Each structure stands twice: as C-alpha cells, then as structure tokens.
Amino acid sequence: MDILILTTGGTIDKVHDVRTERLVFDGSTAVSDILKYGRTDFPRVQSLMSIDSLDMSEDHRDAILQAVINAPENHIVVTHGTGTMEQTAHHLNGNIGQKTVVLSGAMRPQSLWRSDAEFNLGGAVIAAQTLPAGVYAVMNGRVIKARNVRKDLETGRFV
Amino acid sequence: MDILILTTGGTIDKVHDVRTERLVFDGSTAVSDILKYGRTDFPRVQSLMSIDSLDMSEDHRDAILQAVINAPENHIVVTHGTGTMEQTAHHLNGNIGQKTVVLSGAMRPQSLWRSDAEFNLGGAVIAAQTLPAGVYAVMNGRVIKARNVRKDLETGRFV
Amino acid sequence: MDILILTTGGTIDKVHDVRTERLVFDGSTAVSDILKYGRTDFPRVQSLMSIDSLDMSEDHRDAILQAVINAPENHIVVTHGTGTMEQTAHHLNGNIGQKTVVLSGAMRPQSLWRSDAEFNLGGAVIAAQTLPAGVYAVMNGRVIKARNVRKDLETGRFV
C-alpha cells in the first residue's frame, strides 16, 4: 500500500534560531527524521510549503488540495500546523475523491525533547492505511472526522 | 472509545543500568511517559509483566490472553518484545472474541535518543481503534495480520 | 570545596509554551536537572530571578552582586542569558572580593535536543573550582576573563 506524506510546516517542523531566540522554519522538515527513526520504508515525502498554519491562505489550501488530487497514492498524510488544521480539513473534505487523507502535526516541535511529533505521525500513517476514503485528523491518539476537527485553545488538545 | 494498554516489557521498556552497563528492566514502563508526551487521555495502562520476550513462556502468554479476555475494553494494545511477538500473536489469534488487539513495541528502547517507541505506539493506539476485531502487529508504520507477523532478523524490521 | 549555583534565567531555562508557541520562562530552572544527570552532589542551587538577560536592569545586577557577596561559598556559578552576560561580568568585576565567579548559560535551551547547556554548565562548575579569585565566563569550552567577555552576534559564539 503506497503512502504519500505531504509536509506544509507547522509546529512539528519548527527549530530554534540562536540569533533571534525564536522558533522558526529553516526550510527543512522533521518528518524525514521521524520516518527514519520509525524504521519505515515509505517511498515518498513531498514538501509543499514550510509555514505557520496561521499564515495559510486559500491559495495555500488549494495547493494542498491539488497535490492530493494529483498524487498517484490514495493514502496520504498531510503534516500541518494545529492552528488552522480545522479549516484545511474542511477545505479538502468532499473534494478528494476516493482517497484517505489524514492531517496531523504536533503541539510541541520535534526539535524539543518530549515532543508529540513521533506519536502523532505514527498514528497518522496507520490511520491513512486503515480508514475508508475521507478526510481525518489524528492528534492525541485519536481519529477525528473532518467536520469535527476542533482545537481546544484552553488545553491545547484536539477534541 | 475505551482503550486499554497492557505492558509486558520488551525492548521498549529497557533502561540502562550503570553498574552492569547493560540494558535491563527496572519494573517501570516507558508507555506512561509516551502517552503523556503524546498528550493522550487514555484511561488505563496495566502492567502484566516486565520481561524480555525471549523469556516468555506459555504461562506468560496465557496471562496476556486472560487479561485481554477479562478486560472491559474491546480495543487493546499490548506492548511486547519483538523477539517473540510472532508467537504471542498466534497464541491470541482466534481466542479473543470480538476484540481488536494490536501488538507493538520497539527495536530501540525509549530511554535512548531516536527510539522508534513513540512512533510505533502512536500507530498501535490508532490501529486498535480503526481495525476490525482480530489480532495485529503494528511496527515500522505498517499493520501486519497475526498470521503474517514475522521479524526479519537481518534488517531488524517487521515484514 | 563548596559551590553555589545562582540562576537568573536566560536561554538555558527557556521552555516551549504550547499556547503561544514561543520559548518562555515558567519559573523553573533546567540547572537542577542538569546537575542531577551530571551525577553531582553540589549542595546548593539558588534561583534569583527567571528573566531574559536583555530585560536585566541595574537593579537585577545589584541583586546578583549582593547574592554573590552574601553567599558563604567562595566558588560561585551564575547561569545567565548570553545577551548581556558581558555587562553583568563587568558589573561584578572588582566588587566580589576573594571569590571565583563564573558566568555561563546556553545558546540553545536545555529543553531542546542538542543544547549546549550541559556542556557549558559542566565547564562552569569546574572553572569555579580551579580558577583564582575573579570573574569569568565559560562558554563554548573556553574560559574568558570578565573584561574580555564579548558575544559575537554573527556566529552566536563567545570569543
């Protein structure tokens, strides 16, 4: 079963910048390392963009949608910031044909100790292989259907 | 959906002993930390034993089977050493009624950097919620049916 | 030989805040963990403040100076942000009597993988025990005398 992982940035990919002392994007993605440490043999990781999901426009979401539609794979994980994962789930929902698309990401960058990145991505790749066609999010060890994706701003968890 | 995680030891739980300079069990499990960092709210982790799966006897496997049968939950993850995961999968297979049981573990202890523990466990908890009743292993980002579980001793991967 | 470690915050102590997605202070210090993992038996860690060194005022520096003077120990490490380590070194220099004071910190928070926090603090506690009375910084594996402390903003290193 062929799986594609599309990366778009988000907290999962943020790294520390020693000059500004902020968490920023440096163009790389943590996903490749996670897949390597996870000892996977997935064939394809494609980086679409490297941005904070709060900066994601309709054009960005269209680019994700096109990448999903154009991909030869039917089982697709999209790593994504948690801030607007909900909007992208709605944007994709109903427009992707007979594909299974799973959005995932992290509340804590993979570059920090004790990140939830590995746990979430491990769940997302399994969900992409086991769920019927549709759009889902996988966070906190839970599968959430596209229309129900909602981030609880108080607890920082998905419900 | 209620999930139970049964721990039995295995590489995932091994820790370094400074006196013998070996990787040993100290009675604790890494699973609780992984679930915490994964920001989950799973209600129950139950430790059955803390042993190397090469030391697992039929009695040990019966204890796992009984714990699965007696559990009120229908979605169960069993963390387990990789050496005899295959035998335990066969032992459970066909004897657990309408439950979904997913075996998982790690090739590299969670106490080491770059372990596959978080990635595998993240996948296992999703598989336990999305797969139909039966026995499976989740390793390397893949779902394997009980009768096909086989560790490739050369590559240290499950196929 | 009794050693005191005074903590003031700085990058070494910054942690990730999941709500704002920034690196912030939560009032705790990474120093205690580093000393524990370093298997030390140092008797005393005293937290003076928990701030970015760019926010450090003359009052803050006076508080550090008073804590140094009042301490019963003669071998003192001060963890400090790197942004104004130079100013604090000058503030203490010449005013601390027969004590050895070593400023140190990190360019990368201890809460991230591959931080320089452990390496720098390990060096600072040795410097505090081996150097004659005076004020020094220890960063990047080097001892720098108070009057020479200077951060190279281009490279993020101390020279």
Add this chain to the structure above:
Amino acid sequence: MDILILTTGGTIDKVHDVRTERLVFDGSTAVSDILKYGRTDFPRVQSLMSIDSLDMSEDHRDAILQAVINAPENHIVVTHGTGTMEQTAHHLNGNIGQKTVVLSGAMRPQSLWRSDAEFNLGGAVIAAQTLPAGVYAVMNGRVIKARNVRKDLETGRFV
C-alpha cells in the same frame, strides 16, 4: 590554547545494537557530536581505540601514553571507560612531562537521554586549560588528582 582530545571508547561511546540488544562500540565516537553541540572550535580529536576499559591492557595504556607524549598540544583530554580510569591515571602519572592530562567519560552512554557525557566532557576541557601540569580525572563536576581517582562501585560515582 590548543587542546587535543584522545578517545579510547568507554561507556560514553557505547551505542545500541538492534540485533543483539546490547550496548556496543561501532567504531564511532560521541565526542565529535558533543563538541559540535557544545559549539566549540577545538582543532583536534584523535581516536586511539574503541574499547571497554575493562578490556584495556598495558599495551593499550602504553599507546595512550605515547599519544600524549607525541602530541604537539600540552592540554589533553582522554575519554575513557570508568571501570579502569584509575589504572590509566596511575599509568600516565609522572610520565607525561609538563602536560596537563584530564581523563573523563560517562556513567551513561551519550546515545541515551540524560547522559552525563556532555556535562563531564564540558568540565574536562575546561580542566585541561586551567589546571597545572599533571594527571587528573573530571567526573560528577569534580576534579580528582591521579593518585586519588577511585570509582565507588556502590554509587557509580567518582570520589
């Protein structure tokens, strides 16, 4: 001030072998990574051997002694297993002329979380620059003179 780091193996360099599930040497050293994360600019790391210090013979110790004598640098750190650090300290002591040699290592491999490797090596490189000619060990944040180096087998600490 030029510093040389000689590596000989020891717990600091042990890595996990997924096939045997033991901690072994793979010929690499953790020292280069530690120096990189520590943001140092030390010019030279030389690997002499990669063995458990319990397997160290008089020939091995002679090789270390020769490397120390032949080095153009006068400030030398030797990473070493903790099991026989005492014997090597005695072997070098009195035979190295006007050089400062600091033995160091770790109780817990650098490949594990929460190792003491970075802390100890950070201290050793400072000790090599600040101490007068002689042979020392740096462990647990302490400097120990060659004739006093002794590992407490109960606590796993140097006293």
